[in-house]
Amino acid sequence: MAARVLVAVAWACLGSGTAVGDITLSQDFDSGSLDVAASSVSGNTVSLVGRKTWTQTTPFNYSKYYRWVYFKASDVQGLTPTFQISSSAFLGDLSDHRYVYSYDQENWSFFDQGQVNTTTAKYVFGNTTAFAQDEVYIAYSLPYPVTRTIEHIARVAMSPFVSPTTSGTAGLVIGQSAGGTDDTGRTVSPHDLYGYKITDPSATGPKFKVLLAGGNHSCETMGNHALEGMIDFLLGSSPQAVALRRAAEFFVYPQVNPDGREAGYYRSSPENPDQDYNRVWNDPTGFTDLTAVRDAMILDTGGKVDYLFDFHGMFGPWSRDPYYSVSYSDLDYNFTKALAELEPTIIRDVDSGDPGMLRIWGSSASGLDAAHAFTAEFGAHPGVLEDRLDEMGANYARALGMVIAPVEVPEPATLVLLLAGIITLLLKRRFRRSGRA
Numbered sequence: 001m002a003a004r005v006l007v008a009v010a011w012a013c014l015g016s017g018t019a020v021g022d023i024t025l026s027q028d029f030d031s032g033s034l035d036v037a038a039s040s041v042s043g044n045t046v047s048l049v050g051r052k053t054w055t056q057t058t059p060f061n062y063s064k065y066y067r068w069v070y071f072k073a074s075d076v077q078g079l080t081p082t083f084q085i086s087s088s089a090f091l092g093d094l095s096d097h098r099y100v101y102s103y104d105q106e107n108w109s110f111f112d113q114g115q116v117n118t119t120t121a122k123y124v125f126g127n128t129t130a131f132a133q134d135e136v137y138i139a140y141s142l143p144y145p146v147t148r149t150i151e152h153i154a155r156v157a158m159s160p161f162v163s164p165t166t167s168g169t170a171g172l173v174i175g176q177s178a179g180g181t182d183d184t185g186r187t188v189s190p191h192d193l194y195g196y197k198i199t200d201p202s203a204t205g206p207k208f209k210v211l212l213a214g215g216n217h218s219c220e221t222m223g224n225h226a227l228e229g230m231i232d233f234l235l236g237s238s239p240q241a242v243a244l245r246r247a248a249e250f251f252v253y254p255q256v257n258p259d260g261r262e263a264g265y266y267r268s269s270p271e272n273p274d275q276d277y278n279r280v281w282n283d284p285t286g287f288t289d290l291t292a293v294r295d296a297m298i299l300d301t302g303g304k305v306d307y308l309f310d311f312h313g314m315f316g317p318w319s320r321d322p323y324y325s326v327s328y329s330d331l332d333y334n335f336t337k338a339l340a341e342l343e344p345t346i347i348r349d350v351d352s353g354d355p356g357m358l359r360i361w362g363s364s365a366s367g368l369d370a371a372h373a374f375t376a377e378f379g380a381h382p383g384v385l386e387d388r389l390d391e392m393g394a395n396y397a398r399a400l401g402m403v404i405a406p407v408e409v410p411e412p413a414t415l416v417l418l419l420a421g422i423i424t425l426l427l428k429r430r431f432r433r434s435g436r437a
Contacts, residue, residue, distance in 0.1 A: 024074040030145035033264025034071035048085040053265040055274040065091035067266040068219030070139040077134040084122040092315030094123040098382040103133045141380030144221035146262045149255040153194050159235050161245055165195045165300035172196040175292030180270030182263040188270050191258035195296050198234050203246035208404050209305040213253045216278045217267045218260030220313030222378040227311040229393025240401045247405035251300050256293045279356035308362040308373040318381050323347035325375040338399035
């Protein structure tokens, strides 16, 4: 377990000047991430230091930067502390960002204030009202811990439309990660790797094959929330979901880098701290988890899919909307047009990509030979919470349905005429029966 720092302070409560006791900062929980030993408290200011967990130095020296931040602050009830953290050491843009906080790690709210102090190069954030409880969890954006993946797996496994893949077990497990020790000395135990298939088993004949993946970059939790929204939609009872399950088989790999997620890393894991997980799919030698997941993807799909969606998150600036990357061949594809109808602010980013990206390897003949592949990016925009990310994920499914499983929805006037016809028919039958009585 990582070191905990107990900082004794004479804390002046805003407006009262009343001294309070000690404050404790901790990152010792699933996907927690903070350099606790280097963080400090002075007066009403909590100075935070992010962990620089991606040690890759080429082609850029990423070891100088932090990204994911998630910690617990204790003994804060009744206080309105100001938090600050370096903006220049952040890999991204904090200028219009808002951190989030929660008392139970489930219900999250945005901080009232957050801005970059250009003089000190610090991002400063806080609330105008005091914390209502003694312990509060604070994060860069909405967390999605490994435990949530496990809980979601337990729920989807109950669906009659979910089954193990060829490579999997009855528990939807396709392998195990390596585990290890993170940069703060915490032990990360090996995790189950999950994979499963969503389809309507009663529907026969040829079906489209669609691959869904998440958690490639361990700190990009927003992508996992959107992926969960897409999965929940596919397992729902709407006409579009019913049509999609009959038309396609969905192969789902929800958390491909669980060790990195639990350890609070941002693009790597304890096993490979200097490697970007989305640059080695063409050769994952030395990556226990990616090797197992890649082998499972090939076996489960037969090495060929029609669509591939790799769900990621983005880290500002928030002047840019969520986007998805496609290769040049998908520039004018029907799915992109359908998604634009449902999500007109999502940007289409045309990018040739790196050979080791899941999207690019998945499109290759030596990979999954995907006819269409997308890297879907979702940001931690201020005001965007879980329900909106879920909706965006569901709209990816709806857009796909518009292309491969269109559902005819009658116009309102047609529905009225249809209902009137049914009522008339029922009344005629009733009168005939009463006439014979």
